[in-house]
Amino acid sequence: MHGHDFAADPHSAYDAMRAAGPAAPVELAPGVEATLVVDYQAARTVLQNTTSFSRDPRRWKALNEGRIALDNPVLPMMAYRPNCLFTDGSFHLRLRKAVTDSLDRLNIGRIRRDVEPIAAFLIDRFSERGRADLLNDYAKLLPLLLFNRLFGCPAGIGDRLTSSMSAIFDGRDALKANEELTACLMELIALKRREPGDDVTSWLIQHPAGLTDEELKDQLVMLMGAGVEPERNLIGNALLLLLTRGSSTRGAGMLIEEALDHVLWNNPPIANYATHYPVHDVDLGGVHVEAGTPLVISFGGANNDPSLRTARQSLSKGGHLAWGTGPHACPAKSPATVIALAAIEAVLNALPDLALDVPAEQLHWRPGPFHRALAELPVRFTPTPGTRVAALQPAAGPAARPLPEPPRAPAAPAARDTGRAAKKGFWSTFLDIFRV
Template identity: 35%
Template sequence: MSTTPTDQPGPAAPPPGCPAHRLYGAEAEADPMGLYEKLRAEYGSVAPVLVQGDLPAWLVLGHRENLDVARTPSRFSRDPRRWRDMQEGNVPPEHPLTPVAAWQPVCNFQDGEEHERLRGAVTESLERFDRRGIRRYVTRFAHQLIDGFAQTGRGDLVCDFAEPLPMLVMTQLVGMPDSYGPRLVEAARDMIKGTETAVASNAYVTEALQLLVDRKRVVPGRDFTSWLLEHSTALTEAEIIEHLRLVLIAAFETTANLIANTLRLVLTDRRFRANLSGGHMTLPDALEQVLWDEPPLTTILGRWATGDTELGGHRIKAGDMLLLGLAAGNVDPDIRPDLSVPVHGNRSHLAFSGGPHECPGQDIGRAIADTGIDALLSRLPDLALAVPEAELSWDSSLMSRHLVALPVVFTPTGPAATATSRVPGRVPAAASVAPAPAPAAPPVAGQEPGARPSRSWWARLLGH
């Protein structure tokens, strides 16, 4: 791995007659991991690719190379204003990548002192949360969601559980009322997919966050929004709203995918289930294994070369865009020659990136997934997949791959022994619904669910 420019010749583009592979379209969406391995075999640890609009980019496939890019902002900036194609007008406002690549006043689009100022406000505000309090929120909402389908004996663990749970928890942490959660789930997923209504969904999220900030200026609480407002860095209103959006959307996408991927493995992988049942792997260990094998984000867009340099034997030119290949880097044969060997407790995966822009909320995401999954499997220990595994399907995009549905069957059961209120129902087409009025006071968590059974969920799950 080289970390300085080299005078040795290297390709700045695919060799003649060998066009770069597209990271979008049927092939990429059907089998992204297969495409990554094809690129690795053809080009090594860094591969020339095309993104939407056939714009050139470099996909970083090697684990070491990913860390090199993530940890050296002096060579690979996070500021998209350096993108040569953006400067040359090849990325118009209506381009599919504009919503995620256009510069915004947020910490993940900054370097140096400005990045430290903005990220400091985010991390210091996140650190003010009581982790036990977060787990109480997760437990409360998890049981409420389970109550919504427990008596039917059937459910879809994606739309009934994995997707709403993170957003319901995050709305509490930022100081929103419960009623925002279901609408924000719909809007967030719509934005990430880049559908025709993504602009309307984005407008809904912006309006909801503006109402939230306006309310918290008048009635502050012990929540992330209030702490950003009072932080010593004196963030502008635009900076506060954009960071709230960043935290909500990032936490939703990554945590929902982590929960869904872990539950799928529990239901379909006998070895994975046996390691849990035999005590060879705790649930936190299981989450780390999933973060290695199926990271919630497959790639991160992007980094931009600050000058001509070299990476993985390829000549990178100033203004070139690079994509961090998180999923590809996690299965790099140089660090994992045998993918069947467990990596329990090993957090050196790339699921949350690395360097100065490593995800600041990763421990909150882990807490939501760990606590939520434990509550689900404790309540419904005989969960079983309702369809053949081969019928499960995924939606793929440039940056993520998530289960469309995870249908299950189980023995019907009554509601949890708790006095909590019912979770608001799902609201379709969230972008078309105006945000509810801001609450008069911060939401108050309900009672914590009753004591868990003495017999662990995995013992009952594997009782057969």
């Protein structure tokens, strides 16, 4: 599942597996064996049965026995962290309630207001060129900057957070990037304990669950990881669908909401994940699965189960498993949908003649066992002036909604003198523009 052939055509692999049974043995990465569940009903059984199936990776027998190298590329996505993704029982309930209660304080109006200036900022950076890579110039950066905003990050911390998360997702020195991510999140938590704001970090700190700094850090890592990469892929995959349907269809046929539903059914941004570990040997529809071995849910495979033909034809929102189900179902599906919808609306409205710059069959999909993700999305359009940010400035009148500057972080140690000023990151540049 880590090769280019699987990335190019995963559905053929799912179909072949399903023909042999509800689940099949797979290799997630070199030396990492697992069982992939491709049958819809079997997937629901695993996701909802907390008695026989655990989410805690500390049950992973091969890892405990030293048969998985600690630098294996899938470990960042599978190794234990004390967050609500990798825990069970009362501990999981305590952490999840803190997360869900905090996310529930976000509302659609606020999310749209936060997406609007970030989208304008990013579009302005490439709109005069007439060409762009909508994945890496837009869909990748928008969620990163938005989470800085939702977490209440000041300039310095936000730049480091954006840089370290990008490095982790791109596989660039992941160990160093993880250390930097941990350091900047701990600084953010310390700042928000002193100076709370109207943001998710402060709400988590203030929650009656009384999370420790370590627990807070791990919930923030989970939210960032579970929000940024899937959001990038949801935006990118939906834009690809809309662009391959043509501009006339985009206007008069398929709506953005329909494109998002189509992606969640057919190319869910996280295609294979929700790893469970049987607490005892189990028989899964005739497939023997040993205790303590990874059991991975294929959302992409289960959604394409032939038994769901009627639900697939109607794109029923309640039928697919892209958001999971059971006690670990995604707690942020409503915010995630609004973010994608607002981001896609913004770029289509700004660049109405947007078109793919290469034939769709020449696009590349990023290899990896867990995601369904484009490597790039090259587009062309009529160049337009980069004036969208200016339209949101205070001088634009009462309709403008400038962002208040988040609290400043404590001064960081002086950087080594390189003979030139340090280059500003995306987040500090964005805050400079929208500073009142």
